[in-house]
Amino acid sequence: xxxxxxxxxxxxxxxxxxxxxxxxxxxxxxxxxxxxxxxxxxxxxxxxxxxxxxxxxxxxxxxxxxxxxxxxxxxxxxxxxxxxxxxxxxxxxxxxxxxxxxxxxxxxxxxxxxxxxxxxxxxxxxxxxxxxxxxxxxxxxxxxxxxxxxxxxxxxxxxxxxxxxxxxxxxxxxxxxx
Numbered sequence: 001x002x003x004x005x006x007x008x009x010x011x012x013x014x015x016x017x018x019x020x021x022x023x024x025x026x027x028x029x030x031x032x033x034x035x036x037x038x039x040x041x042x043x044x045x046x047x048x049x050x051x052x053x054x055x056x057x058x059x060x061x062x063x064x065x066x067x068x069x070x071x072x073x074x075x076x077x078x079x080x081x082x083x084x085x086x087x088x089x090x091x092x093x094x095x096x097x098x099x100x101x102x103x104x105x106x107x108x109x110x111x112x113x114x115x116x117x118x119x120x121x122x123x124x125x126x127x128x129x130x131x132x133x134x135x136x137x138x139x140x141x142x143x144x145x146x147x148x149x150x151x152x153x154x155x156x157x158x159x160x161x162x163x164x165x166x167x168x169x170x171x172x173x174x175x176x177x178x
Contacts, residue, residue: 009073011062013055014105016149019045024111042102052102053094060086107152109144128163139163 022041027034043049062068063075077086081096112130115122122145124130128137139160141152148155 008076011059013052013059015048015052016147018042018048018147020048021045021110040104043098049095049098052098053091056094056097057088060088107141107147109141109147109152112138112142113145114143115145127166128159137163137167 020041020043023037023039025037025039043052060075063073068074075086077093078097078101080100081093084090084093084096086093112123113119113121114124114126114128117125122131124138124143128139128143130136130138141156141159143159144152144155
């Protein structure tokens with residue numbers, strides 16, 4: 001952060017339902033021996049960029065209130081974007097800030113999407129079994145087709161609980177009775 005260790009108010013915004021979609025690709029020739037190619041593709045959907053720019057402008061408006069001014073708080077230009085003017089009618093500055101400071105909240109989902117048999121983009125079936133393989137399930141957040149509007153912890157626990165039930169039903173044999 002450009003102002004780390006200074007007296008600052010740090011504001012973070014989060015796009016709860018992004019429309020942009022990234023990808024994870026493996027090497028076709030030797031997927032086990034090479035690193036995956038991860039492309040987050042932030043802001044490839046124009047709606048995501050418009051929503052975040054609107055949020056940045058709202059944040060700017062908060063810094064322009066009498067309360068913030070009285071407290072001596074002011075908006076600083078972000079490093080790397082000083083050459084642009086943060087003007088409400090010009091989005092160039094805000095696009096620069098998004099480009100330089102956007103990142104993940106580490107709640108990636110959808111890389112092993114669960115879906116119906118007719119969904120060609122689905123990697124696992126509704127029983128969490130990887131299509132085309134006999135003995136592999138994926139039991140974690142990557143099976144969610146799209147991100148939830150909250151922390152992924154509780155839904156991931158639910159996925160694991162449900163998977164546990166499915167595995168138990170598939171493998172449990174009742175004891176023989178004499």
